[in-house]
Amino acid sequence: MCKVFVIDTNKRPLNPIHSAQARQLLRSKKAAIYRRFPFTLILKESCPDVPVAPLRLKLDPGAKTTGIALVNDATGEVVFAAELKHRGFAIRDALISRRQLRRGRRNRKTRYRKPRFLNRTRPPGWLAPSLMSRVHNVETWVNRLRKFAPITAISTELVKFDMQLMRNPEIEGKEYQQGTLAGYETREYLLEKWNRQCAYCAVKDVPLQIEHIHPCSKGGSNSITNLTLSCEKCNIKKGTKDIKDFLKKDPTTLQKILAQAKKALADAAAVNATRYKLLEVLKATGLPVECGSGGLTKFNRTRQQLIKTHWIDAACVGKSTPTLNIKGIKPLLITANGHGNRQMCGTDKFGFPSRHRTNKQIHFGFQTGDIIKAVVTSGKKVGEYVGRVLCRATGSFDIASKTGRISGISHKYCSAIHKKDGYSYAF
Structure with a gap:
């Protein structure tokens, strides 16, 4: 623990x-x-000055989940571990929905609206809100942990390794593109995109080969959207057949492969877009920042025979990784939920007003999302309840506990355990 x-x-x-x-x-x-x-x-009482062992904060940034670990470099002990789940894709979907509603309302108006797309300039280094939310989540937890732990250094995974560049640091231009390890980045991309398994039979943990969905002999290209992975058995069996002929008896797999081929690797794009911004934020803390690579993280993890999880990957980031002691560690699972909605007027699916919200969030010292403890001493609901509260201006609250939802609890019986901070927690 x-x-x-x-x-x-x-x-x-x-x-x-x-x-x-x-x-x-x-x-x-x-x-x-x-x-x-x-x-x-x-x-509660002041203590004499005692030596404090410095800790290193380690991060493994991801598009959906970021691993966090606090490691004692001297002993290798993992003191704290957490997995931070982001809400970047939820923000993206909310912004798309808002844009569609606004566009629909504006198109229903007949008056002329002067175009404004030319008078909105973005500052240098601007990132979309869905990407910046990932950076802000990590920044929040770095600052929060610094208040509670003696952190003296930070390690983060910045880039995936480039073995071709490591072999020859002066390589450039066409030689860089067509060197001895040409296609390495393509293979890594395909492994991530197709979940490291055969696209046809879904077999894992076997050598995989790059396969053309539409054969080159029939006009297929070498575009990344025409490439997939297959085991040797499926590759030989398919040969130069068109994929529609090869999978005509399995239309479900056919549709799945064609859809996945056109799909971009959004997770990798999100990490690549935010990595240098995150590095800039970490350096602003004033602590020494060590940058590691994905290859080094994997090497450290496999050398110590550790399983692959987000927090273990974080503990294995960087050259400073000692022999880790992870006995009994149970990571804190953190989910970013945001601080609510600032929209005062709710709309239906057509964009018309359907409900209105009040701008007052705090009622009797509580707000929706607080974790509270209610000890009810009289009435039909005598008992003790712990959970997140849903506040009302009337003072009659609902509590979402592990056993279910309890409604009609008076604010007089409630006491706060943990104030709402935009995150939910679990173990």
Whole structure:
């Protein structure tokens, strides 16, 4: 299990402690709970200056999930681990929906609207909101962990390795494109796109070959949209047949392959677009930043015979990776949900107003999304309930607990455990 963060009376981070020590401090009332996620204690009495072991924050950025790990370089112990799930694709879909609704409303108006597309300039280094949300999520958690742990260095995975460039640093131009390892990037791209399995029989963990969906002998090109992966058996069996003839008895697989071939690798594009922006944000912290490659991360992980997960990949980032001790580590699963919707007027699917929202979010000291504890002492719903609250101006709240939804709980019985911060948590 991850260790518990501790801060002193001046809110300076101390060495993380074992959960048993944390329970002992709470029982003896020498410490109080400062924060639930990540679980942090604050000491009630000042303690003499004790040596604090420096920790390294390691990141494995991803399009959907970013791995986070805190590692002690001296001992190799993983002190804390988390997996941060982004909401970039949800933001993209919300912006597309908003754009469609606005366009529909404007087209219903007959008056002339002066075009405005030429007077909107974007600053240098601009990224789409769906991409910047990933950077902001990581930045938020880097700053948050720095408050609770003695972090002195950061490691992050910046790029995938380029073996051709490593073999010959002076290589360039046409020689770079057609060198001894020409096609390496294409193979890596196809492995990611087709989930490292045969497109025809879905077999895994076997040598895969690059296969032309439409054969070159019948006019097929070498475009990336015409390439897939197949095992040797399927490749030989297909030969120079057209894919429609080869899979005429399996139309489901045929449609799946044709759709996947045209689909772009959005995850890889998102990571590539944000990696240097994230590096810029990390350097702004003032801590030394170590950049690693995907190849080095995989080497560190396989050398220590560790399974592939996001947080383990994060712990294996960079040359500074020691022999890791991950015994008993259970990562904190963090999901970015955002802070709600600023839209005051809700619309139906046609773009017409259908509901209205109030601009007041806080009622009786609570807002929707807070994790609360309600101890009901009278009435039909006597009991103790813990969960996220749905607030109303009337003071009658709903609580979403593990056992289900409990409605009609008065605010008088509620006390806050964890204020809404735009994230949800699980183990």
